[in-house]
Amino acid sequence: MSRQYFGTDGVRGRANTHPMTAELALRLGAAAGRYFRRDGTNGHRVVIGKDTRLSGYMLENALTAGLTSTGMNVLLLGPVPTPAVGFLTRSMRADLGIMISASHNPAEDNGIKFFGPDGFKLSDEAEAEIEAILGGEISLAQPQNIGRARRIEDGRGRYVEYAKTTFPAGQRLDGLKVVIDCANGAAYRAAPDVLWELGAEVIALGVKPDGTNINAGVGSTHPEACAAAVREHGADLGISLDGDADRVMIVDETGAVADGDQIMALLAGRWAEAGRLRGGALVATVMSNLGLERFLQGRGLRLERTAVGDRYVVERMRGAGFNLGGEQSGHIVMTDYATTGDGLIAGLQFLAALADSGKRASELVRQFTPVPQLLKNVRYRAGADPLSAEAVRAQIAAAEARLASSGRVLIRKSGTEPLIRVMAEAEDEGVLREVVEGIVAAVERAAA
Structure with a gap:
């Protein structure tokens, strides 16, 4: 079944512009409610969380109206991290969980993510079925079966206690x-509370959301803010989350930033030594650095690669029984603890390594030397297919042959906008630039 609205991570777009409108959110809520009430019985429940975007109020109300119109009972959590929604969906025996967030995107955007009763994000097949319902006449509940909605006051507190x-x-x-940078987002209260209650001296950054400043110059997409605060306060460590707290970047005491690859390398090595890395493998996407793969191979471990998107990482982990995976961008998935990426819990795992080893953060954040990596985006017009051009395919083949075993080439279309992403890795940075620029030029000519 086709997917018109769902992308790699739910439905996402510019707020108050199709598809991220109140009208669509209402129908989407009704379609999801009908999907989860296929048996026609009452008593089904859904939990809804959100980040701190102004448009969250609008979408929360619209989703609630749609869900209750099909007989679903709605439990409103307010601002909580995305992983808290996954946790609470399962903990509260809900049939469905919804997070209203556009993650690391600017405040003008928003999104709607769905979780099943097991706390994991819905499969492609389930999303396609909801879309099919959305495209037809949605059967509404009888007046006496309309659902109820109520606020849950202790949702954040439940997550705080669990994270500890x-x-x-x-x-x-x-x-x-x-230093904890909450990106003026969903974890602005939960994350500082967890760290303080565990005994840390906490310097909180990005904890004054106003509806329009989420991810604005702070958070994991702007780790320089956290790095500056670490240096200013002489902190031992910085933890930089994104707007919905499912991503993290770690900053050492010098202000150096460690991405998801370095964090995963640290955890994989520690877990393997402790005999708790299931399957002897780490799951990551095609974007993870070749240096990570070599690091794992040197320890007798494997790197299992997936398509870009944390949902595909989780699918591979669940299918093969692995318990550690993630993305270079900072999604760290630890299924022993959470059903999705959890930036705060990943930060706690890094802090545990810091406390356990007695080392400084700077001795832990550099687990391997990354192979030089270059990524460039090429925009193309709607309807064009530059990757099918013979000249582009020939250029890519030539690049692959030139790099051979010393590097790799990755070409892919963006899942959210008309962009071709051209990425390569190579030991020789001069060759790297030539390879990427050659492919970019070929794609640009084909896209003209």
């Missing part, structure tokens, strides 16, 4: 000074 249990028993953060 993922930190090793008996360990504390006393004596550590930690």
Whole structure:
């Protein structure tokens, strides 16, 4: 079945512009409600969380109207991280979880993500079925069966308490000074609370959301803000989250930034030594650095690669029984603890390594030397297919032959906009630039 609205991570777009309108959200809520009430019985429930975007109020109300119109009972969590929605969907025995967020995107955007009763994001097949319902006449509940909605006051507190249990028993953060950058987003209260209650001295950044400043110059897409705060306050570590707190970047005491690849390398090595890395493998996407793959191979471990998107990482993990995966962008998925990427819990795992090893953060963030990587985007007109051009295919083949075993080429279309992403890795940076620029030029000519 086709997917007109759902992308790699739910439905996303510019707020108050199709498809991210109140009208579509209402129908989407009704379609999702009908999908989860296929048995026709009452008593089904859905939890809804959101980040701090102004448009969250509009979409929350519209989704609630649609869901209750089909007989679903709605539990409103307010601002909570995306992983909290996954956790609470399962913990509260809900049939459905919804997160209203556009993650690391600017405040003008918003999105709607769905979680199943097991706390994991819905499959492509389930999303396609909801779209099929959305495209037809949606059967509404009888008046006496319309659902109810109520606020849940302790949702954030439940998540805070759970997050603390993922930190090793008996360990504390006393004596550590930690900067936590919450991107003026969903974790602006939960993350500082967790760190403080575990004993850290906390310097909180990005904790004054006003509806329009989420991810604005702060958060994991702007880790320089966290790095500056770490240096200013002489902190031991910085943890930089994105708007919905499912991504993280780690900043060491010098202000150096570690991306998701370095964090995953640290955790994979530690977990393997402790005998808790299931399957002897780490799952990551095609974007992860070749240096990560070599790091794992040197320890007798494997890197299992997937398509871009944390949902595909999770699908591979669940299908093969792996318990650690993620993305270079900072999604760190630890299915022992969470059903999706959880920036705060990943940060706690890094802090556990810091406290356990007695080392400085700068000794932990550089697990391997990355192979030089270059990524360029080429925009093309709607309806064009530059990757099918013979000249483009020939240029890509020549690049692959030139790099051979010393690097790799990755060409892919963006899942959200008309862009061709041209990425390559090579030991020789001069060759790297030539390879990428050659492919970019060929794509541009074909797209003209």
